Amino acid sequence: MKVNKLRQQRKKEHLLLARRGARCSFASLFSDIRLPHNCLTEVNPHDVDLRATLCGYSVAAPLYLNAMTGGTLAAEHVNRQLARAAAKFNLPIAVGSQSSGLRSRGLRFTYQVVRKYNPHGLIMANLSAHASLREARAAVEMLEAQILQLHLNPVQEFIMPEGECIPPGLVDNIADICAGLSVPVLVKEVGFGIGSAQAKILAAAGVKAIDVSGSGGTNFARIEGRRNASTWWKPLADWGLPTPLCLIDLAVNASDLEYLASGGVDDGIRALKCLALGAGAVGIAGAVLRALPAGVEDFLSAYLRQLRVGMALLGAAAVADLRTIPLYITGTLRDLALARGIDPAFFGTRGG
Numbered sequence: 001m002k003v004n005k006l007r008q009q010r011k012k013e014h015l016l017l018a019r020r021g022a023r024c025s026f027a028s029l030f031s032d033i034r035l036p037h038n039c040l041t042e043v044n045p046h047d048v049d050l051r052a053t054l055c056g057y058s059v060a061a062p063l064y065l066n067a068m069t070g071g072t073l074a075a076e077h078v079n080r081q082l083a084r085a086a087a088k089f090n091l092p093i094a095v096g097s098q099s100s101g102l103r104s105r106g107l108r109f110t111y112q113v114v115r116k117y118n119p120h121g122l123i124m125a126n127l128s129a130h131a132s133l134r135e136a137r138a139a140v141e142m143l144e145a146q147i148l149q150l151h152l153n154p155v156q157e158f159i160m161p162e163g164e165c166i167p168p169g170l171v172d173n174i175a176d177i178c179a180g181l182s183v184p185v186l187v188k189e190v191g192f193g194i195g196s197a198q199a200k201i202l203a204a205a206g207v208k209a210i211d212v213s214g215s216g217g218t219n220f221a222r223i224e225g226r227r228n229a230s231t232w233w234k235p236l237a238d239w240g241l242p243t244p245l246c247l248i249d250l251a252v253n254a255s256d257l258e259y260l261a262s263g264g265v266d267d268g269i270r271a272l273k274c275l276a277l278g279a280g281a282v283g284i285a286g287a288v289l290r291a292l293p294a295g296v297e298d299f300l301s302a303y304l305r306q307l308r309v310g311m312a313l314l315g316a317a318a319v320a321d322l323r324t325i326p327l328y329i330t331g332t333l334r335d336l337a338l339a340r341g342i343d344p345a346f347f348g349t350r351g352g
């Protein structure tokens with residue numbers, strides 16, 4: 001099959017398998033975090049101020065629709081619905097990897113539909129972190145995007161039959177893009193997590209924000225594995241750093257960086273936990289895809305309501321107030337934090 005046909009086929013299969021629920025089989029670990037209910041709260045849900053910043057842009061809520069698709073006809077339909085929802089709720093939105101659109105002019109509309117239906121929105125372009133500066137500029141231009149997401153996906157590349165070898169010079173390449181581009185660059189994983197050691201290297205390369213995109217949600221080991229008849233990849237199905245563990249690591253070891261949370265952040269209470277762990281905003285992909293077509297607006301309004309009600313019940317009137325509330329970390333997440341050399345009491349005793 002020709003490379004572009006193969007890519008289109010792959011995008012279709014990603015949508016299909018993600019919708020069917022190729023999720024992590026293990027717990028996301030969000031349930032290992034307990035929040036400090038405040039019975040004396042005087043904050044009402046409608047008074048909560050959800051405003052946040054994302055790569056220097058003011059946003060109405062700390063929530064964005066994360067990168068998923070583009071490059072096939074089916075993707076155009078999905079992106080159109082997502083763009084409408086993003087415009088309605090005033091949420092930032094990313095497209096899926098634009099490499100197909102760069103190679104084939106005829107596929108560009110499957111991405112540009114996001115700008116068409118969300119003309120004034122905050123839109124994030126998306127490419128592999130191995131793309132060139134020239135490609136990065138073209139991807140941003142294709143959408144008049146305000147931010148570029150670069151994705152890191154070694155697990156996916158190593159499992160998919162048509163995966164490519166990782167060329168040397170990855171961090172230098174990211175630094176070239178950051179230095180040469182007029183918009184901020186955000187680096188993300190696709191569901192296997194970014195630890196503080198790698199986050200610091202990326203920040204030093206000029207990256208504005210890190211989306212940890214950890215494990216616990218969409219599982220690309222399973223998605224790629226299920227695209228063919230092989231089974232060798234199965235032990236890799238529970239590979240990765242769980243999202244809350246990445247955030248704990250960053251909160252303690254790299255708190256000066258701007259970091260974002262995605263990977264299994266499927267409801268507003270999980271989002272609350274991420275924000276309390278210092279994430280500037282949270283991204284959702286698989287959960288929103290599964291809510292399509294009819295339920296995406298209901299899904300997003302429930303999500304934002306959960307966030308508002310949760311904040312009110314914590315007595316938090318603004319997102320920044322969440323960063324000082326105590327968090328009680330138990331179970332496997334506690335064990336993992338301890339194994340990383342982090343005392344969970346750091347979070348349990350904060351805020352007086």
Ligand SMILES: Cc1cc2nc3c(=O)[nH]c(=O)nc-3n(C[C@H](O)[C@H](O)[C@H](O)COP(=O)(O)O)c2cc1C
Binds near residue numbers: 289
């Ligand atoms: C169908 C599908 C396609 C995806 N394609 C991309 C992509 O092209 N580029 C990218 O950076 N991430 C991609 N992702 C990863 C998501 O942006 C996100 O990092 C990951 O799914 C974890 O979030 P979730 O658990 O909310 O789904 C894709 C996710 C899904 C579900």
